[in-house]
Amino acid sequence: xxxxxxxxxxxxxxxxxxxxxxxxxxxxxxxxxxxxxxxxxxxxxxxxxxxxxxxxxxxxxxxxxxxxxxxxxxxxxxxxxxxxxxxxxxxxxxxxxxxxxxxxxxxxxxxxxxxxxxxxxxxxxxxxxxxxxxxxxxxxxxx
Amino acid sequence: xxxxxxxxxxxxxxxxxxxxxxxxxxxxxxxxxxxxxxxxxxxxxxxxxxxxxxxxxxxxxxxxxxxxxxxxxxxxxxxxxxxxxxxxxxxxxxxxxxxxxxxxxxxxxxxxxxxxxxxxxxxxxxxxxxxxxxxxxxxxxxxxxxxx
Amino acid sequence: xxxxxxxxxxxxxxxxxxxxxxxxxxxxxxxxxxxxxxxxxxxxxxxxxxxxxxxxxxxxxxxxxxxxxxxxxxxxxxxxxxxxxxxxxxxxxxxxxxxxxxxxxxxxxxxxxxxxxxxxxxxxxxxxxx
Numbered sequence: 001x002x003x004x005x006x007x008x009x010x011x012x013x014x015x016x017x018x019x020x021x022x023x024x025x026x027x028x029x030x031x032x033x034x035x036x037x038x039x040x041x042x043x044x045x046x047x048x049x050x051x052x053x054x055x056x057x058x059x060x061x062x063x064x065x066x067x068x069x070x071x072x073x074x075x076x077x078x079x080x081x082x083x084x085x086x087x088x089x090x091x092x093x094x095x096x097x098x099x100x101x102x103x104x105x106x107x108x109x110x111x112x113x114x115x116x117x118x119x120x121x122x123x124x125x126x127x128x129x130x131x132x133x134x135x136x137x138x139x140x141x142x143x
Numbered sequence: 144x145x146x147x148x149x150x151x152x153x154x155x156x157x158x159x160x161x162x163x164x165x166x167x168x169x170x171x172x173x174x175x176x177x178x179x180x181x182x183x184x185x186x187x188x189x190x191x192x193x194x195x196x197x198x199x200x201x202x203x204x205x206x207x208x209x210x211x212x213x214x215x216x217x218x219x220x221x222x223x224x225x226x227x228x229x230x231x232x233x234x235x236x237x238x239x240x241x242x243x244x245x246x247x248x249x250x251x252x253x254x255x256x257x258x259x260x261x262x263x264x265x266x267x268x269x270x271x272x273x274x275x276x277x278x279x280x281x282x283x284x285x286x287x288x289x290x291x
Numbered sequence: 292x293x294x295x296x297x298x299x300x301x302x303x304x305x306x307x308x309x310x311x312x313x314x315x316x317x318x319x320x321x322x323x324x325x326x327x328x329x330x331x332x333x334x335x336x337x338x339x340x341x342x343x344x345x346x347x348x349x350x351x352x353x354x355x356x357x358x359x360x361x362x363x364x365x366x367x368x369x370x371x372x373x374x375x376x377x378x379x380x381x382x383x384x385x386x387x388x389x390x391x392x393x394x395x396x397x398x399x400x401x402x403x404x405x406x407x408x409x410x411x412x413x414x415x416x417x418x419x420x421x
Contacts, residue, residue, distance in 0.1 A: 156309075159320050160316050166323070201321060212313060212361075212366060215317075272320065274387060275316045275387075278390050279316075
């Protein structure tokens, strides 16, 4: 199913497909060969480039995370989503707690928060799975 | 929607409805007393029975509430049980033990028909209060279903 | 945040109807209180507009509840109520009907929220039903 439906988690939709966006889609990979001295600047994530120039994954794949990457990387995106989910879950748990202790009688608010936190976690899981699938597909393509 | 400030929610609705039911029950008890004493020509104080009338007042549920709606909610309470001092009917019955020198007996100022009408009104108001509580329960159930 | 925004609006609507239930229940309880005039909960902007057009005889809650926050609500005296001999203006039947209608709207919003959440859960579950 289309990743775009995962919109509620914000910017993920743009980050997922490595073919949709150019360099920096999956961080840590030096997608521009200009990072390596002596080579002309090419975008190795561009499928046309890898096909035509024969520059395989040996170029930059497996390099460590580039801390100066301009757009948030895979790890950061997922970490951000998880942080939001944890916040949502904590607040839902706090509301449920208050309800059970009789401090507040807002039933519908508590139920909605609980369900939203639950779904948020599932969404993060689904996004993680899709991102991993995309990464694996990409990995396989270059072998 | 913070848990810190009380709002006009389920608890407050229960309190108000319960106060309404209690008030109507008191009313019915007082009417029952009037009906039972409709012919009591000599009470413990030697006087004929005078009918009782409940007087209700509004009492704020949460006077210092931050929530405006909660601040506007008042429970009802019985502030006074007033004795109706209207003189009762004088009935000519010279043989009656409580007859005055002229042969008249002062009856209690209870009109049975009026009391019955009041009883029916109080009963209807009580039923309506019960319905409002059922409504509240139904809303709580819908809210719980969201979490399923 | 398309999904959660509509859920927030629906939840605000539910808050409104629950608060209104409190006022209507109080009206019922005060059917015999001298000097008590029935209260209701209206949306400030919508209510002001409604009074200008000849809508003053309709139920203030006919104006849609979605998207309002507690700041938009206003506790008003029911414009259609007239005081009786003892100053009380509560009509039992009218309040009972308002309570029933209010209840229905609350339940409707709850059902709508359930639908939205089920849609999200479907999306989270990779397109299979939960």
